[in-house]
Amino acid sequence: MLQRDFFNRDPEIVAKALLGKTLVRKIGNKTLKAKIVETEAYYDDSDPASRACKGGDLRETMSMDAGTILVYGVHNNWLINFVTGKEGSAQAVLLRALEPLNFSERCNGPGLLTKALKIGKELHKKDVCECNELWLEDSGEKIEIASSHRIGVKKDLAKNLRFFAKGNKCTSR
DNA sequence: CGCCAGATTGACT
DNA sequence: GTCAATCTGGCGG
Numbered sequence: 001m002l003q004r005d006f007f008n009r010d011p012e013i014v015a016k017a018l019l020g021k022t023l024v025r026k027i028g029n030k031t032l033k034a035k036i037v038e039t040e041a042y043y044d045d046s047d048p049a050s051r052a053c054k055g056g057d058l059r060e061t062m063s064m065d066a067g068t069i070l071v072y073g074v075h076n077n078w079l080i081n082f083v084t085g086k087e088g089s090a091q092a093v094l095l096r097a098l099e100p101l102n103f104s105e106r107c108n109g110p111g112l113l114t115k116a117l118k119i120g121k122e123l124h125k126k127d128v129c130e131c132n133e134l135w136l137e138d139s140g141e142k143i144e145i146a147s148s149h150r151i152g153v154k155k156d157l158a159k160n161l162r163f164f165a166k167g168n169k170c171t172s173r
Numbered sequence: 174c175g176c177c178a179g180a181t182t183g184a185c186t
Numbered sequence: 187g188t189c190a191a192t193c194t195g196g197c198g199g
Contacts, residue, residue, distance in 0.1 A: 040180075042180075049180065050180075051178080051179060051180070052180085072180070074178095074179055074180060074181065075179070075180095075181045075182075076181080076182090077180095077181055077182075079180060079181085081180090094180060096180090109181070109182070110180070110181070111180095111181050111182065112181090112182080150180075151180085151181095152179090152180060152181065153179095153180060154178095154179080154180095172181095173182095
């Protein structure tokens with residue numbers, strides 16, 4: 001299981017390191033497992049794409065400890081992020097796509113994966129390092145990483161902050 | 174409380 | 187490729 005030190009780094013590093021890791025979601029007596037195949041890094045005020053940096057509760061959540069789960073609602077979908085960096089830095093990594101390991105719902109999109117794993121506001125602000133409903137495991141798998149500009153973001157930075165497993169078919173469009 | 178933007182998706186040209 | 191439905195949070199009145 002991944003500990004806080006894993007998240008306590010630059011979001012770009014965490015986004016890359018997250019690829020290939022196993023996301024475990026426990027619902028009652030069911031356990032769903034999926035491999036992370038696509039992520040995006042988000043920064044603080046210097047990042048115009050992040051609505052979460054505009055203020056309010058989301059900004060506050062992004063400034064919390066690394067490893068905090070941040071659930072963000074847009075266009076009737078929930079998007080899940082993990083807070084990264086040191087406390088107060090307001091940085092996060094967005095999960096964009098997963099490869100299902102022991103179930104078959106499509107997870108090739110940020111809104112789809114939250115739906116498949118039944119992730120909602122209940123997990124907002126929970127600590128992924130100490131949560132018994134959602135956590136991450138190191139699969140030990142090495143992934144070939146590719147990068148691109150972020151998707152769906154209107155005001156993107158001039159930097160490639162989207163990372164995905166090269167050749168994997170479960171990435172978003 | 175109303176208005177608006179937005180890190181989306183699915184259907185359609 | 188384009189388009190609009192649909193919901194939540196932020197902000198102004």
